[in-house]
Each structure stands twice: as C-alpha cells, then as structure tokens.
Amino acid sequence: MKLKASTATQRRAARAAASVSLALFVAACAQAPRETFDLTTGAGALRGVALRSGPAIFVPEPSALAPTGSDRIVVRAADESVAVLPGVQWSESLPRLFQRRLIDALQRSGLSASSDMGAPMKLQTDVQRFEIDIARNLAVIKVSVQLVDQSSGRAKASRIFVEEAPAPYHVGSPAVQTLSDAAARIALHIGQWTRARM
CATH class of the missing domain: 1.20.5 (Single alpha-helices involved in coiled-coils or other helix-helix interfaces)
Structure with missing residues (x-):
C-alpha cells in the first residue's frame, strides 16, 4: 500500500x-515580440499611378468581428474553429490596413477615394473572412460591399466578393504574403466594380 x-x-x-x-x-x-506585417507594401507605387480626377467616394473603415477585426492573423481549422497565428501580427488593426488598400485600389480605378466623409457616395464594407483555411490550404478573404448614396442613405448596389489563393504554408511570412496578395486582388475587383457603378 x-x-x-x-x-x-x-x-x-x-x-x-x-x-x-x-x-x-x-x-x-x-x-x-511578434513579427509585424503590413498590407500596404507597394502602396506608394499604387498612389503614383492613381487617377484622382474621377467621382469622389468616401471609404470608411470596414467593419469586422473579432478576431478578424484585431491586429492578429487568423487561421481556421477543419471544425470551423478559429485561432490566431503565434508570433506574428498586423502593424495595426486589419480593418484599418484594408481601408488603405481599398482606397489605393479605388484610386487606381479612377475614383477620388478617401477617408473624408464629404463625398456624395460611400463604399461601406464588412470583412467577413480574412484568414488561412488550414483544412483546405487556402487564403480566404470574403468582403460584403455596399455602395451607398450619402444624401438618401440608400444602397445603390451591393455584392459579396470572395478571393481564394493557395496557401501551402500556414505560418509566418509565407502565410501573410499569401493573404496580402489576395487582399490586393480583391481590393482591385472591388475598385473596378465600384467604378462601373458610379
């Protein structure tokens, strides 16, 4: 015993x-300390070719639920649970970074896009997914978009955009680069769609 x-x-x-x-x-x-990443790599070059003489549009900061709306980089498992990548982070909250990416893309599409509220039209966005899907080895970005007439408050047009890209690496800078590239593409698609409806 x-x-x-x-x-x-x-x-x-x-x-x-x-x-x-x-x-x-x-x-x-x-x-x-976490390694810090940004979505605005190359944004200076984008601004250099921007066409600012087109219709004005207000681009407020996108909405996003936690943890997507934070400065952490999100991964999704096969059971649909979400977590954040260890050791890495965005340089600031993802909605702010994506707002700047959208403004760049809209300017490239020929719109006078800015974060100033005075424009007659508003591009309202909700980032629903911005993550690495581990089960499918994909970077997934899903953004709901509404083009709103500021004077009436009514939506002139709306659409959900989805961008997916192969993401064989789920950690560190390779995962972040895949997300950044996908963000540039989806922002460009949103810019072209918006310009066609102004």
Missing part, C-alpha cells in the same frame, strides 16, 4: 510540474 501511495504521489507531483512548465512556456510565448 505504501508503494501505491508513493506512486500516486509521484504522479501528482509530475502533473503539477508539467502544469507549471506549460504555464511558464505560455507566459514566455506571450511576452516574446
């Missing part, structure tokens, strides 16, 4: 030690 008690005590001690080690590891990971 003493031997059994001793073995049980040893097991409890081992579990406690493992719990403490795990807690220390998680704390260390939480404190480690």
Whole structure:
C-alpha cells in the first residue's frame, strides 16, 4: 500500500510540474515580440499611378468581428474553429490596413477615394473572412460591399466578393504574403466594380 501511495504521489507531483512548465512556456510565448506585417507594401507605387480626377467616394473603415477585426492573423481549422497565428501580427488593426488598400485600389480605378466623409457616395464594407483555411490550404478573404448614396442613405448596389489563393504554408511570412496578395486582388475587383457603378 505504501508503494501505491508513493506512486500516486509521484504522479501528482509530475502533473503539477508539467502544469507549471506549460504555464511558464505560455507566459514566455506571450511576452516574446511578434513579427509585424503590413498590407500596404507597394502602396506608394499604387498612389503614383492613381487617377484622382474621377467621382469622389468616401471609404470608411470596414467593419469586422473579432478576431478578424484585431491586429492578429487568423487561421481556421477543419471544425470551423478559429485561432490566431503565434508570433506574428498586423502593424495595426486589419480593418484599418484594408481601408488603405481599398482606397489605393479605388484610386487606381479612377475614383477620388478617401477617408473624408464629404463625398456624395460611400463604399461601406464588412470583412467577413480574412484568414488561412488550414483544412483546405487556402487564403480566404470574403468582403460584403455596399455602395451607398450619402444624401438618401440608400444602397445603390451591393455584392459579396470572395478571393481564394493557395496557401501551402500556414505560418509566418509565407502565410501573410499569401493573404496580402489576395487582399490586393480583391481590393482591385472591388475598385473596378465600384467604378462601373458610379
């Protein structure tokens, strides 16, 4: 009996030690600096070719639910649960980064797009997905768009845009680059669609 008690005590001690080690590891990971990424790479070149003389449009910051609306990079598992990539983050909240990408794309499409509220038309957007889908090895971006007449508050047109791209790597800069490239493409599609309806 003493031997059994001793073995049980040893097991409890081992579990406690493992719990403490795990807690220390998680704390260390939480404190480690994250590598920071941006969606606006090459935005200066886009602005250089922008056509600003077209119709004016107001582009407010897109809406997005957590964790997509944060500065963390989201991954989705096969069971549809979401998590964030460890060790990496956006330079600021994703909606703000995507707002700038949209403005660049709209300017490239010939619109005088800005974050100023005074324009007669508004491009209202909701980022529903902006993530790496691990089960399908895809970067997935889904954005709901409404072109709104500011004077009446009515939607002139609406559409849901989806962009998918192969994402064989689920961590670090390769995953982020895939998302950034997909963001550039979907923003360009939104810009062209908006210009055709102004």
